[in-house]
Amino acid sequence: MDKTTKAVIASDWNDSDDKADTDNDTDNDTDNDTDNDTDNDIDIGQIKITDDDDEENEADEEKGDFAFDFNLNDDDETPPPPPPPPKELWLLANYPNVAFSNPNVPIEIVAVLLSSPQKSAPSSNNIFNALDRFFREFTLENDDDVKYYETIACVIVEEALQKLTKGQARNIKPKLEAVSRSITLHNSTPSSFLLSLSPTSSPIPPSANPYLLSLISSELTSTSSFLLTSSSLRTAVERQVTKNLGPCTVKIYGSSLAEMATSKSDVDMSITLPKFSVTHREYLSGKILKSEYERIKKRTVYIVANCLRKSSRFKNIEPIAYARIPLIKLVDSIDPSKLLCGDVCFCNDVAVENSFLVREYARFEVVKELMMCIKIWIKIADCGSAPNGTPSSYCWMNMVVFYLQVIGRVPNLQDLGRWKENIEGKTINGLNVEFATALEVKKIGWKNESESKDWDLARLLKGFFVYYTEHFDVLMNMVSISRGGGERKYSKSVFPRSKPWRLCVEDPFETYDSVAPHDLGMVLSERGSEVMWQQLRRAREITEGGNWTTLFNSAPDNNSSKGQGKKQKKQQQQQRKASKVDKKKDRSTAKPSPAPAPPKQEHLQQQQQPGEQKPYRVRDCAYFVKHGTCKYGDSCKFRHPQSVAIAPTEKPDEYDARMAARDEKKKKATERRKARRKLAKNAKKEDSEEIQQS
Numbered sequence: 271m272d273k274t275t276k277a278v279i280a281s282d283w284n285d286s287d288d289k290a291d292t293d294n295d296t297d298n299d300t301d302n303d304t305d306n307d308t309d310n311d312i313d314i315g316q317i318k319i320t321d322d323d324d325e326e327n328e329a330d331e332e333k334g335d336f337a338f339d340f341n342l343n344d345d346d347e348t349p350p351p352p353p354p355p356p357k358e359l360w361l362l363a364n365y366p367n368v369a370f371s372n373p374n375v376p377i378e379i380v381a382v383l384l385s386s387p388q389k390s391a392p393s394s395n396n397i398f399n400a401l402d403r404f405f406r407e408f409t410l411e412n413d414d415d416v417k418y419y420e421t422i423a424c425v426i427v428e429e430a431l432q433k434l435t436k437g438q439a440r441n442i443k444p445k446l447e448a449v450s451r452s453i454t455l456h457n458s459t460p461s462s463f464l465l466s467l468s469p470t471s472s473p474i475p476p477s478a479n480p481y482l483l484s485l486i487s488s489e490l491t492s493t494s495s496f497l498l499t500s501s502s503l504r505t506a507v508e509r510q511v512t513k514n515l516g517p518c519t520v521k522i523y524g525s526s527l528a529e530m531a532t533s534k535s536d537v538d539m540s541i542t543l544p545k546f547s548v549t550h551r552e553y554l555s556g557k558i559l560k561s562e563y564e565r566i567k568k569r570t571v572y573i574v575a576n577c578l579r580k581s582s583r584f585k586n587i588e589p590i591a592y593a594r595i596p597l598i599k600l601v602d603s604i605d606p607s608k609l610l611c612g613d614v615c616f617c618n619d620v621a622v623e624n625s626f627l628v629r630e631y632a633r634f635e636v637v638k639e640l641m642m643c644i645k646i647w648i649k650i651a652d653c654g655s656a657p658n659g660t661p662s663s664y665c666w667m668n669m670v671v672f673y674l675q676v677i678g679r680v681p682n683l684q685d686l687g688r689w690k691e692n693i694e695g696k697t698i699n700g701l702n703v704e705f706a707t708a709l710e711v712k713k714i715g716w717k718n719e720s721e722s723k724d725w726d727l728a729r730l731l732k733g734f735f736v737y738y739t740e741h742f743d744v745l746m747n748m749v750s751i752s753r754g755g756g757e758r759k760y761s762k763s764v765f766p767r768s769k770p771w772r773l774c775v776e777d778p779f780e781t782y783d784s785v786a787p788h789d790l791g792m793v794l795s796e797r798g799s800e801v802m803w804q805q806l807r808r809a810r811e812i813t814e815g816g817n818w819t820t821l822f823n824s825a826p827d828n829n830s831s832k833g834q835g836k837k838q839k840k841q842q843q844q845q846r847k848a849s850k851v852d853k854k855k856d857r858s859t860a861k862p863s864p865a866p867a868p869p870k871q872e873h874l875q876q877q878q879q880p881g882e883q884k885p886y887r888v889r890d891c892a893y894f895v896k897h898g899t900c901k902y903g904d905s906c907k908f909r910h911p912q913s914v915a916i917a918p919t920e921k922p923d924e925y926d927a928r929m930a931a932r933d934e935k936k937k938k939a940t941e942r943r944k945a946r947r948k949l950a951k952n953a954k955k956e957d958s959e960e961i962q963q964s
Contacts, residue, residue: 659798
């Protein structure tokens with residue numbers, strides 16, 4: 271902060287002191303009426319801070335409304351000197367790129383926030399009452415002031431949430447909603463200041479955009495052939511199931527439908543069977559129990575898998591019936607040179623609409639290219655697999671759209687009141703899946719008027735990593751493209767099973783207030799979440815350093831069993847097997863001379879000393895302990911304790927005879943049981959034959 275800014279701040283602070291002294295007589299009467307009702311009340315107009323102690327409150331009122339922690343003496347003729355620039359000015363120091371037109375008001379507001387000692391947390395009532403009253407009474411002249419005060423409000427709320435304890439934070443939500451009615455709280459900071467606040471060590475090199483575009487074009491060279499192959503696979507699955515189980519419908523979704531598939535992508539399909547669809551609707555309406563629905567669902571999965579096994583085209587069929595959405599994995603072997611993998615899900619029509627929504631967002635400028643860059647990056651970084659505890663590819667696409675909504679690059683296509691006259695649209699299983707297309711939005715007249723409209727692909731990709739590593743609050747907020755993407759903060763606590771360390775991504779259609787809420791971040795494990803943030807920070811450092819070619823190189827090993835791919839696990843298993851074989855060969859070739867064994871009788875009678883390790887064959891002979899003798903004598907493999915002195919009650923020959931008689935008795939009982947079962951089976955067979963003849 272320069273000297274002129276400090277001088278302006280000091281002069282404005284003195285002006286506010288003079289105004290507080292002149293208005294002391296008129297404002298004390300009105301303020302006292304409101305302050306008597308509640309403790310710790312704050313008046314932003316005069317900046318009055320009262321403590322819990324009544325005597326100190328009365329003393330402060332006698333001195334004046336503008337009273338802080340520093341001492342004011344009535345005997346002094348001159349007013350007290352203004353306080354030096356306190357730590358409240360961190361706002362101006364940490365955000366130098368924001369042009370502050372009137373620095374006096376933010377200092378007063380932040381002074382209210384930080385008026386309490388640093389170790390003690392401020393009262394939530396003081397903070398939110400001050401914000402609410404200030405933004406209701408203060409008139410803003412132009413849009414720049416609105417944006418400026420919105421920034422200050424966001425910073426104040428974030429600082430308050432950091433200072434409040436866990437017990438006090440429970441009462442914040444209703445007060446935060448009351449404040450948000452008067453002002454617009456952005457997700458982190460306003461979109462115009464989003465990336466300008468983060469320091470950059472080096473500018474984006476000119477070769478970054480051509481490099482990214484060439485990388486995308488190399489991945490999309492075989493898109494047309496892949497679409498033809500996936501369509502052929504869909505037709506083959508539909509014909510095979512229809513041939514054995516009757517008419518059905520198979521739809522393609524995922525990257526194939528969103529027009530972002532590569533040569534290594536899988537084909538995602540959703541199959542709809544008439545009988546199972548009726549059962550699914552009955553379960554959603556509550557007509558059948560969940561246990562009955564799960565039983566029918568698993569049975570249907572195995573029946574369809576057996577139908578696909580009858581065709582020689584499909585190989586490696588693996589039914590997964592215990593997943594949230596059951597599926598069948600298969601491999602299409604029509605082209606031996608290029609095997610195509612596919613996943614067949616059941617009644618997953620919502621996923622089809624999700625793919626349509628992603629495709630509409632991809633039709634905006636540079637959005638598809640950015641999504642393809644992220645898809646390529648997550649494959650190389652090995653952080654895009656839900657079974658391994660990391661976000662799925664669809665979850666990453668939601669994060670891309672949310673980031674673009676925050677910076678104003680794309681609109682919210684699910685804001686039907688803005689784009690369509692008929693708000694009630696298409697529904698699937700009680701979920702509203704209606705949204706506007708990119709063409710409809712452009713016809714209405716939407717234009718990208720944000721500061722990011724001139725950003726190229728490289729700057730957008732760099733901003734993606736910067737936003738999620740520096741600006742997005744993963745501890746409190748959630749990613750939601752159906753809520754407007756950053757226009758307001760939405761707490762992740764709306765999902766009961768959310769955790770502070772886990773990223774929360776709300777499904778665009780299965781929202782938290784729908785009949786089937788779904789959090790796309792539920793698949794994240796602790797290790798997978800750690801790997802994801804580690805790779806994001808690594809990508810941010812690479813893009814800020816300027817060496818973009820290393821961004822799409824192989825990432826360092828994550829050293830986690832859940833974060834590794836199947837290929838790496840197989841390689842490790844093969845290496846372990848090879849090492850075991852080598853060790854066996856070394857042992858067979860080396861043949862060391864055996865050590866001389868101790869005398870047998872001394873070895874058997876070896877006693878264990880306290881603190882020593884148990885010797886070999888330390889188990890006592892049960893027969894010797896019971897009878898005091900053993901027929902094996904010294905050759906027995908168990909130890910004969912010398913302290914046992916029991917008179918022999920049964921000789922070894924008698925013991926063997928008794929054991930043989932017991933075995934013979936068991937054998938006869940088994941034969942009688944088998945005979946009874948055979949008679950019952952024959953009788954049942956004769957009864958069934960008589961019934962058929964009659």
